[in-house]
Amino acid sequence: MNNIKVLLVEDHTMTRMGLSLVLEKAEGIELIAEAEDGLSGVEKAKELCPDVILMDIGLPNIDGIEATRKIKEENLNSKVLIFTSRDNEDDVFASFKAGADGYIMKGSTPEQTTNAIKAVSEGIAWIDPAIARLVLSNIQKSTQNLTPTGEINYKAGKNAYGLTEREMEVLALIVEGLSNPQIAERLVITRATAKAHVHSILQKLYVDDRTKAAIMAMKEGLV
Known part of the structure; x- marks a missing residue:
């Protein structure tokens, strides 16, 4: 190498x-x-x-x-x-x-x-x-994740990482600072499904934790 x-x-x-x-x-x-x-x-x-x-x-x-x-x-x-x-x-x-x-x-x-x-x-x-905490805190304060109708706002047109529509929704909630149980409740899915989506997102973004996923989302304009 x-x-x-x-x-x-x-x-x-x-x-x-x-x-x-x-x-x-x-x-x-x-x-x-x-x-x-x-x-x-x-x-x-x-x-x-x-x-x-x-x-x-x-x-x-x-x-x-x-x-x-x-x-x-x-x-x-x-x-x-x-x-x-x-x-x-x-x-x-x-x-x-x-x-x-x-x-x-x-x-x-x-x-x-x-x-x-x-x-x-x-x-x-x-x-x-x-x-890391400073960055994530600022993202949470500055990012508007909900539209006036209450739907999650994400930019699928900028998705170059092969994320599914559901994973884009989950990523927006990660940026918002929600835990897996909170994501499950918001999207009306099981906690196991929420955990699986988060795991898939981390793999596709080539990051190893939620904070880095949030940074990547901000940097790449994914949310």
Whole structure:
């Protein structure tokens, strides 16, 4: 299996040196280049097409959020993992809106960091546990899941994951924050059926928990 090629974009020298050491020791990961500012990060991403870009937010010239947006506009296959100390709502949601594939805090352990890199390289959304509740809480507050007639509102036209109509309904309720028993009650189905739908959704979205499914739904415009 080929190593995951990583581009590190970080302006603080000591942080960059520490991350470089972690990545060089990590099995299955190859650090192919480093950049000290957002513009250089974008240029190196276009030149090298890394598998994963480890991106700080507070960068010179253009910040990591704008750099992420520019990289995604190039339609590269590179995944962007935001690596930052910022845990405020504005930065978190701006990052995902720009196209980030994951968000991890700088206080994470080397193992957590390498696990996050491996996850996003496989198309799995990685959300740092420190901000997962913040993200899900915001989604629950901002997402309107019911139409004026009381029907669940979902965007089947944007369903590129093979979800059934019922699974789209269940996904909308996951985003709303409902548990399996609550989903069963809302849709008038058994708890076992609700659990089966949730399991199928997680598999089709390539995520391993409900929070990541909610993030994916928000990012992809599924609800």
